[in-house]
Amino acid sequence: RKEVEQDPGPFNVPEGATVAFNCTYSNSASQSFFWYRQDCRKEPKLLMSVYSSGNEDGRFTAQLNRASQYISLLIRDSKLSDSATYLCVVNMITGGFKTIFGAGTRLFVKA
Amino acid sequence: NAGVTQTPKFQVLKTGQSMTLQCAQDMNHNSMYWYRQDPGMGLRLIYYSASEGTTDKGEVPNGYNVSRLNKREFSLRLESAAPSQTSVYFCASSEYGTTGNTIYFGEGSWLTVV
Numbered sequence: 065r066k067e068v069e070q071d072p073g074p075f076n077v078p079e080g081a082t083v084a085f086n087c088t089y090s091n092s093a094s095q096s097f098f099w100y101r102q103d104c105r106k107e108p109k110l111l112m113s114v115y116s117s118g119n120e121d122g123r124f125t126a127q128l129n130r131a132s133q134y135i136s137l138l139i140r141d142s143k144l145s146d147s148a149t150y151l152c153v154v155n156m157i158t159g160g161f162k163t164i165f166g167a168g169t170r171l172f173v174k175a
Numbered sequence: 176n177a178g179v180t181q182t183p184k185f186q187v188l189k190t191g192q193s194m195t196l197q198c199a200q201d202m203n204h205n206s207m208y209w210y211r212q213d214p215g216m217g218l219r220l221i222y223y224s225a226s227e228g229t230t231d232k233g234e235v236p237n238g239y240n241v242s243r244l245n246k247r248e249f250s251l252r253l254e255s256a257a258p259s260q261t262s263v264y265f266c267a268s269s270e271y272g273t274t275g276n277t278i279y280f281g282e283g284s285w286l287t288v289v
Contacts, residue, residue: 095275096275096276097275098274106282106283107265107281107283110277110278115274151217151218155275163278165217
């Protein structure tokens with residue numbers, strides 16, 4: 065089982081739609097969580113950290129469920145510019161400190 | 176605001192040639208990393224350096240060497256390039272803060288081995 069798993073997608077949604085991405089992690093000792101965005105042929109960039117209480121940044125909402133070991137990212141009112149790959153990232157302590165990237169979920173937003 | 180700078184951006188090598196990818200960060204971060212990303216796949220860690228003077232193998236270190244020259248610079252060397260090393264290489268740096276270990280990436284180096 066992979067340490068961090070994401071739905072590979074792709075997700076194809078119309079503009080204005082709400083889309084949710086889920087990510088599961090295997091190590092219960094995981095400490096901190098992030099969502100990154102990667103545009104085609106570009107580097108990954110931090111989108112937002114994920115806090116235990118959940119957090120919102122404009123149209124983006126991130127949630128963490130430690131009991132079930134998953135995190136989610138909700139995008140409301142999708143824009144064409146949201147088209148990208150979304151990477152789930154987990155920091156964990158497992159024989160040392162590690163940062164694990166999920167393989168990413170591709171999103172296409174269409175007019 | 177440079178962040179993480181890596182060179183070259185594009186390179187074509189012949190099988191067996193050697194080359195070094197250079198990386199520098201201006202954020203005073205302790206940790207630096209080299210990742211590779213193949214088409215349609217996730218990031219795979221090649222080597223990392225938790226602090227100046229230390230380097231450790233990641234998930235896919237074979238065929239690569241690294242040097243942490245100082246706190247700012249972390250280079251990746253391919254001693255004898257192979258077609259399987261055709262990939263996009265990302266250098267990154269991080270500092271552990273209140274929200275965890277936030278990683279910042281360079282723009283990538285596109286390497287083709289023919």
